[in-house]
Amino acid sequence: MFLQKRRQEQGKQLPFWELANQLAAEARKLLKYHRSLGVQVVIGGTRLPQEQRSMQANPCQILVATPGRLKDHLENTPGFSTRIRGVKVLVLDEADRLLDMGFRRDIEKIITFIPKDRQTLLFSATVSEEIHQISHLAMRKDYDFINAVQEGDEETHAQVNQTYMVAPLGLHLPILYDVLKKHVAEDAEYKVIVFCTTAMVTRLVAEVLSQLKLNIREIHSRKTQSARTKVSDEFRKSKGLILVSSDVSARGVDYPDVTLVMQVGLPADREQYIHRLGRTGRKGKEGQGILLLAPWEMHFLSTVNDLSISEAATPSVDSSIQAAVKDAVRRVEMKSKESAYQAWLGYYNSHKATNRDKARLVMLAEEFSQSIGLAVPPAIPKQILRKMGLSNVPGLRSS
Template sequence: MAAGDLLLRTQSGLPVLARAFPSCLCLRVPARRRRGAPPLTAAKVDVADAVGRRVRSGGAAVPKRRRSRRDAEEEEEEGLAFSRVVTGRGRGVREEGVAEGEAPEFDAAKSGDESGGVDGSYLSDTRFDQCAISPLSLKAVKDAGYERMTQVQEATLPVILQGEDVLAKAKTGTGKTVAFLLPAIELLSTLPRSPSINLLVICPTRELANQVAAEARKLLKYHRSLGVQVVIGGTKLPQEQRSMQSNPCQILVATPGRLKDHLENTPGFSNRIKGVKVLVLDEADRLLDMGFRRDIEKIIAFIPKERQTLLFSATVPEEVRQISHVAMKRGYKFINTVKEGDEETHSQVSQMYMVAPLDLHFSILYNVLKKHIAEDADYKVIVFCTTAMVTKLVAEVLSQLKLNIREIHSRKSQSARTKVSDEFRKSKGLILVSSDVSARGVDYPDVTLVIQVGLPADREQYIHRLGRTGRKGKDGLGLLLLAPWETYFLNSVQDLSVSQAVVPTIDSSIQTGVKDALGRVETKSKESAYQAWLGYYNSNKAISRDKSRLVRLAEEFSQSMGLAIPPAIPKLILRKMGLNNVPGLRSV
């Protein structure tokens, strides 16, 4: 200890070193020991054996491309458009003001039975009844099955309850939704009843917004005077307007585009939003990645400056720091629950990659899924694809192969997406084929396997997709299926303990079954998938640099779908892609 240091203890008994800096107070919490991820190995792994081993061993398997500004919540999937607390100084936390040291970690051996499904590896020793929350909230928390706080909740709840603005860095799947909802509800329960919106939560996707609202309803179980509503793209604006008028809510969960629509088109809404006492930006880095910064700044201009602002983010890049300066008070608190140098993917997830020609991808996918289903009666799988139309194609092929398939992507109506998302969340024995609308923040419990087919947009997207399994301390398995010319992506994840898997031997019955299934899929679906695939890879500079090579690769994809000749593409689309007059591409 240096001169002037004080040795304190947190509520859970961890020693804390408080060190005085000229401009900030830094709390350093020594990490508890946790079982780490297996080291990167050069040995190849049999993926089918690993899928089975996860079950046989009782669940303990061993082993940026930027999007353009889009309309509200639909993602650009086709590639056509190109506890540490730090008190900040000035308008926010300067990079050099972030304390060195480790954030608290928790003993993975603890049981998670009393925590509403949260495994012990993410739990602290602190119980909710040790926190300064009202009896009504505590009763709702217990009814929801939560007893001990997660690491994120223990680190953030006391600070937020004090009314501080907070920027929290936290991995997904660690209980951050309750961390910002619970203290906000505590504040709202003390306010007189009014038609004003007092808590505004902004989420990047419709699925995440619905999930946050569902969690809020659990916590509001005994707060009869408080209500929650969701406003999201893909639903009818007049219907939302009537709902808000007939039953005014105090908690509003929204996606940015639809919230902006209400500010501009719903009579009286801009007055109601002037009652906001707490603003939450959930998945702040994702909001900015999707191009919502201007919308967020416009929304912030509508709401009172005298408010509490909470930003939760899996990563804290420069863009998040910039928006925190705009949205938050001077001297806000930065709370980092991720240890410096800690792996960005959950240590419970065994990661593998497989390299095979495109014409084998459907057969390999079918083979891996069949093996996993045979080994685990409670299987729950997500297959991520590159674009919405490729997602549709893969779902149709797997459905033709008699697998229990659901699909979700931006081309589906909001009601269909919500129905599928809710069903997958509550069920087992399902395979969800998804575009990136499910890659971030959405909590699907007990996902046993995540398969990523094709090139992820970037390292962050790979990590967030993988984060759908191994959530809340549970074990999971991830497989990345690449073509040989996509292997350069592995350089960006070489530090994440990803092992190479052996390409399984595909017997003739599987090959025949896949070929027949592809034959039963409508040609129109294949044509749409081809166009979307071409657009996606054309937006990747590493691949699109050589246009003749891009055309050859697109032809390979076309052949993998059983098409002898690549489909023709409308001239307007080719112009948007910058591919008009490129030899080898057919136009109509």
């Protein structure tokens, strides 16, 4: 059994369906000449009855699962808990992230359903005290620890040419368009990922760039799972595409031959910056990474100053580019802009660097609203403001 995870994206579900599907695809390749052995995937976002029928109708010797959905089957699928008692191998993949996202209790419960006489493999990028604790729970006392990262090994980001640009929010979309346009012109086999702060900001940026006639695909947690799978598969196999993404594509996803990763806005933390960057410069190939920040986001650079990141000259975007972007923004639906504003406010309100001074946060949010063509920041439902802890904050309109 392979056990994979789900994550949260700024309070919204961020399924790791992509990693689970990749694991299952690789397992099926290995079983090409072993037709009697079957692989099944059970992940959140799909219909439980459909998975139940599939497991009943097809052989299942290897099961790839997210914790929540595996628990669903253990509790709601007749006979499943009995069948799982026959498990011979348990794999806990990316165990550190499973624990970070609060799945310890789920793991503990799942382990109670499977036999003690089994082989267990646990993989983790970091080895914290909690990892040691879950290792003692899931594995035998005499387990072997193998460090796969030897001293002196070059990390992926060392092969990526990293630069950053600093510009006011009002210039972020024009600069993004200018950089992408030049990159497309210089490399016929371009393959670009643009990372945005939230799902709704991702949708807005994708719509603007599509209006500008770039070859855009978008992927984020608000898309249906079938849509995300389709886009992910297309981007993996194709060239000449720009994928505008939330952090659903930031970690562990293997997209070959990505030529540029561009991050727009403040990354959640240093780790997230590195994971995003790691989508390019893979398997010994060179890559390029650009981080675009507002002047008040420059504090983030102190967390990555050991990664050979250097400042790039901010493009002097000419008036024709600015006019084209302004027209593209004007043609985007008002609902998309309002949703992006609300999501942007929620994201930066959750960031330690910007959530302490609410008056300043409101001022920055107004700057963002103007950058996406909203002269007046839209009203936000009172319930949402309460959840954000922003009720009765001067400058914010409620509905």
